[in-house]
Amino acid sequence: MGAAAVHAKPPKASLSDARRLHAIINDVLRLAKSAGAEEAEVHVDEVLDDLTRFANNAIHQNVSEHGITVSIRTVAESRTARVTTNRIDENSLRAAIDSALSLTASQPKDKQLLALPSKQRYRSVQRFIKQTAAITPEDRARAVRRACDLAVQQGQVAAGIFSTGASQFAMGNSRGLLAAYRETHAEFSVTMQEAPAASWAKANSADVREFDSQELAARASEKAHLAVDAKELATGKYTVILEPSAALDLFGFLFYDFAATAVADKRSCLNGRMGKPLFGRNISIVDDVYHPLQLGAPFDGEGVPRQRVLLVDRGVPKNLVYSRKAAKIARRAPTGHGFTLPNEYGEAPMNLVFSNGDSSMEKMIAATERGLLVTRLWYIREVDPYEKIMTGMTRDGLFLVEKGKVTSAARNFRFNQSLLEALRNVETLGPAIRATGEEAFEMVIPAMKIRDFHFTEVTKF
Amino acid sequence: MPLNFYFAQIGDDSDMWDLAVHSLDIARLRGAKYADVRVMHLRQRDLTTKNGQVGTLAQSESLGLGIRVLANGAWGFASTDRLTCDGVAACAAHAVSIAKASALAKRRDVTMVAEEAFVDSWQSPFLKDPFEIPLESQLALLLATDAAMRRVKGVTLTETDMQFRKIDSWFASSIGSRIHQRKVISGCGIVATAFQGEEIQKRSYPNSFGGQHLLAGYELIESLNLLQHAPRIAEQAAALHSAAQCPQKTGTLILGGSQLGLQIHESVGHPIELDRVLGEEANFAGTSFLTLDKLNHLRYGSDIVNVVADARIEHGPGLGSFAYDDEGVPAQCTDIIKDGQFRGYLSNRETAKLIGLQRSSGTMRTESWNRLPIIRMTNVSLLPGVWDYENLLADTDDGIFMETNKSWSIDDRRYQFQFSTEIGWEIKGGKKVRMLKNPSYGGITTEFWNSCDAICSAKDWTLWGTPNCGKGQPMQVMGTGHGASPARFRNIQIGMAFSGR
Numbered sequence: 001m002g003a004a005a006v007h008a009k010p011p012k013a014s015l016s017d018a019r020r021l022h023a024i025i026n027d028v029l030r031l032a033k034s035a036g037a038e039e040a041e042v043h044v045d046e047v048l049d050d051l052t053r054f055a056n057n058a059i060h061q062n063v064s065e066h067g068i069t070v071s072i073r074t075v076a077e078s079r080t081a082r083v084t085t086n087r088i089d090e091n092s093l094r095a096a097i098d099s100a101l102s103l104t105a106s107q108p109k110d111k112q113l114l115a116l117p118s119k120q121r122y123r124s125v126q127r128f129i130k131q132t133a134a135i136t137p138e139d140r141a142r143a144v145r146r147a148c149d150l151a152v153q154q155g156q157v158a159a160g161i162f163s164t165g166a167s168q169f170a171m172g173n174s175r176g177l178l179a180a181y182r183e184t185h186a187e188f189s190v191t192m193q194e195a196p197a198a199s200w201a202k203a204n205s206a207d208v209r210e211f212d213s214q215e216l217a218a219r220a221s222e223k224a225h226l227a228v229d230a231k232e233l234a235t236g237k238y239t240v241i242l243e244p245s246a247a248l249d250l251f252g253f254l255f256y257d258f259a260a261t262a263v264a265d266k267r268s269c270l271n272g273r274m275g276k277p278l279f280g281r282n283i284s285i286v287d288d289v290y291h292p293l294q295l296g297a298p299f300d301g302e303g304v305p306r307q308r309v310l311l312v313d314r315g316v317p318k319n320l321v322y323s324r325k326a327a328k329i330a331r332r333a334p335t336g337h338g339f340t341l342p343n344e345y346g347e348a349p350m351n352l353v354f355s356n357g358d359s360s361m362e363k364m365i366a367a368t369e370r371g372l373l374v375t376r377l378w379y380i381r382e383v384d385p386y387e388k389i390m391t392g393m394t395r396d397g398l399f400l401v402e403k404g405k406v407t408s409a410a411r412n413f414r415f416n417q418s419l420l421e422a423l424r425n426v427e428t429l430g431p432a433i434r435a436t437g438e439e440a441f442e443m444v445i446p447a448m449k450i451r452d453f454h455f456t457e458v459t460k461f
Numbered sequence: 462m463p464l465n466f467y468f469a470q471i472g473d474d475s476d477m478w479d480l481a482v483h484s485l486d487i488a489r490l491r492g493a494k495y496a497d498v499r500v501m502h503l504r505q506r507d508l509t510t511k512n513g514q515v516g517t518l519a520q521s522e523s524l525g526l527g528i529r530v531l532a533n534g535a536w537g538f539a540s541t542d543r544l545t546c547d548g549v550a551a552c553a554a555h556a557v558s559i560a561k562a563s564a565l566a567k568r569r570d571v572t573m574v575a576e577e578a579f580v581d582s583w584q585s586p587f588l589k590d591p592f593e594i595p596l597e598s599q600l601a602l603l604l605a606t607d608a609a610m611r612r613v614k615g616v617t618l619t620e621t622d623m624q625f626r627k628i629d630s631w632f633a634s635s636i637g638s639r640i641h642q643r644k645v646i647s648g649c650g651i652v653a654t655a656f657q658g659e660e661i662q663k664r665s666y667p668n669s670f671g672g673q674h675l676l677a678g679y680e681l682i683e684s685l686n687l688l689q690h691a692p693r694i695a696e697q698a699a700a701l702h703s704a705a706q707c708p709q710k711t712g713t714l715i716l717g718g719s720q721l722g723l724q725i726h727e728s729v730g731h732p733i734e735l736d737r738v739l740g741e742e743a744n745f746a747g748t749s750f751l752t753l754d755k756l757n758h759l760r761y762g763s764d765i766v767n768v769v770a771d772a773r774i775e776h777g778p779g780l781g782s783f784a785y786d787d788e789g790v791p792a793q794c795t796d797i798i799k800d801g802q803f804r805g806y807l808s809n810r811e812t813a814k815l816i817g818l819q820r821s822s823g824t825m826r827t828e829s830w831n832r833l834p835i836i837r838m839t840n841v842s843l844l845p846g847v848w849d850y851e852n853l854l855a856d857t858d859d860g861i862f863m864e865t866n867k868s869w870s871i872d873d874r875r876y877q878f879q880f881s882t883e884i885g886w887e888i889k890g891g892k893k894v895r896m897l898k899n900p901s902y903g904g905i906t907t908e909f910w911n912s913c914d915a916i917c918s919a920k921d922w923t924l925w926g927t928p929n930c931g932k933g934q935p936m937q938v939m940g941t942g943h944g945a946s947p948a949r950f951r952n953i954q955i956g957m958a959f960s961g962r
């Protein structure tokens with residue numbers, strides 16, 4: 001290799017042409033047929049992700065990955081199995097197909113297993129933004145540098161990530177189904193520390209131009225400063241104003257219960273509760289992958305088109321989501337929410353959109369006699385699956401609101417709170433926005449003011 | 462014997478070393494002052510059943526290369542599955558260009574403590590390669606166990622799982638190390654769930670959330686006797702519905718070994734990670750109350766509390782056992798808590814340098830070729846005490862025994878925690894007198910460990926595997942080991958999780 005080649009800047013990697021993924025699918029289907037597979041389904045995933053991580057006001061980790069994965073499922077005589085590999089030479093693919101056939105044959109029959117779906121029609125979604133795909137390590141480093149410089153100016157310490165990437169997914173099966181999707185994603189998350197406090201802000205979008213990293217850094221910086229003199233409050237029931245990220249991380253734990261399979265398995269809190277008032281009348285929730293603030297493919301793990309599903313209508317749980325198998329058992333139409341097969345969980349709604357309220361954070365604070373403003377919740381886990389009692393901590397900015405104003409910061413609390421009860425106690429909602437947290441997937445969800453939120457312990461900061 | 466599980470040959474060791482060394486050469490030519498590279502081949506088989514049917518039956522493999530470089534005083538990392546001469550060269554060049562971008566936002570140059578070069582090969586011990594056990598017999602065992610649970614009245618959901626992994630790693634670094642390691646990991650677990658009235662109760666064996674996992678072969682599965690334990694587990698799940706609610710009180714707590722293992726993980730293992738202590742995880746996993754001033758000064762626990770972080774295979778075949786970490790540092794045993802005093806952190810070469818240690822404690826680990834090694838728990842274990850379990854019960858006049866984790870949560874500096882377990886037992890006059898449902902306890906980390914007044918002996922000590930520890934951005938899942946025997950704690954806050962109901 002010559003000196004020029006050694007020192008030239010390496011070209012920016014990009015996703016493969018979609019035709020290449022289709023060619024892989026066709027190759028695998030051909031090989032599977034010649035190996036004697038009755039039916040076969042092929043998934044091809046390509047990931048191109050970059051993530052710049054910073055702490056102590058400097059970049060400390062900076063990573064990039066690029067890979068293609070091929071996953072093959074064979075079906076024969078009411079049996080199925082999946083084999084996944086990232087080795088896409090013909091020998092490796094043949095071995096993967098042989099393994100899938102062998103795994104498939106070595107199990108008892110499952111009479112409820114369905115044949116593969118045939119060709120489907122999909123609504124198109126445009127979620128690949130070339131400006132996001134074009135972001136370079138230098139672009140991310142410069143944005144991080146600005147956030148770190150702000151921290152230094154304010155006598156604070158910044159930590160966070162700036163990630164950008166692109167991915168594509170294509171699937172096909174031996175009955176002629178073919179589906180493809182590509183998207184970009186960008187995320188900026190920042191924690192500003194001002195001892196002994198910290199605060200946080202985060203945004204996520206297909207389009208890197210949809211958020212301003214420096215605005216997020218400034219918001220976290222201001223709140224960290226406000227959080228410095230935290231006082232210890234008594235535990236007990238408080239009115240809380242949850243920012244959208246806090247609401248998302250908390251209520252995200254509810255939605256696996258909307259799987260028809262979870263209800264059939266009697267592990268859902270919706271057993272015996274469908275069609276009856278369960279939440280306040282101000283709570284309506286749909287699953288809608290086509291919503292302009294949502295991301296994701298318009299089809300599920302079997303290639304079934306995703307439907308918009310009304311899950312909760314004015315406080316009443318109305319509908320579940322159904323994979324093909326769950327739909328067949330329930331004599332319903334599949335809703336396009338199935339996971340990749342085989343699996344034991346069935347399906348789940350992953351594109352939640354809460355209805356809007358007419359309030360705002362400012363109005364909620366102004367209308368609160370005494371309460372707590374919650375920036376973020378953390379380490380949320382399920383204590384009771386039927387009452388849906390969750391425990392967790394507040395983090396990165398808990399503030400006391402008195403007589404319509406934020407009056408001080410408070411030490412972080414542990415909560416033990418039923419989600420069902422919390423959604424009965426929602427007093428007001430703000431506008432639903434695309435929110436992002438760390439415990440649940442992104443949703444379109446508003447800030448919420450909730451009465452009688454149960455805090456049981458206080459920590460030391 | 463017919464094998465169910467084929468993988469195409471990946472080429473021999475020399476092919477892997479050629480790729481690794483070529484990427485190091487390119488990184489050096491591009492301006493890297495230090496580089497290390499991991500070529501990894503990961504193979505996995507997953508089997509589950511649910512309600513008498515096969516749930517998941519899947520195998521996967523992944524092969525690729527990840528290179529970490531230090532250039533212009535800053536880090537870069539890139540990974541690829543294009544294992545050709547050009548593919549790994551482009552990857553190495555990309556890593557260097559990323560490092561140079563990192564240098565646009567650096568405050569100081571990265572420095573590391575010295576380490577020797579090692580050329581070695583190591584394989585974790587196992588008796589029976591789980592990939593060579595016919596799938597039919599593995600499924601037959603799971604389906605028989607599933608059926609045995611379903612026969613119990615009141616059980617509404619039964620689940621079983623087995624997971625096997627084989628991980629090869631070829632590590633090379635620019636200081637001359639060449640280390641090949643192979644790990645074989647096995648695990649299994651079963652769960653019975655009972656929904657009745659307005660309550661869902663469950664029991665798991667040998668542990669919840671995937672069961673028990675070790676660096677071991679199929680002999681682990683055989684030794685756990687899933688089928689034999691299935692009826693008892695299922696009966697307890699059903700019986701919990703008629704058990705008394707765990708009271709809300711301050712009192713004496715005895716924890717079973719697997720729950721204590723998770724208690725160690727959350728309230729010792731994470732806060733001793735030096736990257737957390739130094740703020741490197743502040744945006745996601747959080748920081749730590751164990752600030753540097755606490756080292757050798759903090760009374761972490763009572764005199765009988767001794768905790769080590771031991772990655773050596775002599776500690777046992779734990780998920781945190783290896784010969785070298787993913788930065789080429791040999792496995793070590795580090796005192797974490799000695800006679801109750803806080804004595805050590807988990808470090809890597811960079812953080813060791815930052816706090817003035819002579820050497821990394823060897824805890825850099827990566828999930829796969831496409832992830833950067835980060836500081837991780839190895840086997841963080843509570844050393845056995847002197848008590849016989851029966852004597853410990855007999856010595857407890859009034860207390861609650863809790864076992865098998867149901868939920869776990871702790872704040873982002875690792876002070877305040879709350880755990881709940883699947884089942885509890887009221888102890889009166891030295892005997893387990895009745896079953897309790899919905900047990901939970903909470904507290905502040907150092908207060909909790911200082912309240913420990915009895916630890917059971919080596920006879921009741923088990924090296925538990927936690928297969929699902931998430932950390933880092935992008936997230937990495939890692940297995941960690943935690944040896945523990947049942948232990949007793951005084952004046953513990955019990956029952957808060959249900960206090961709002």
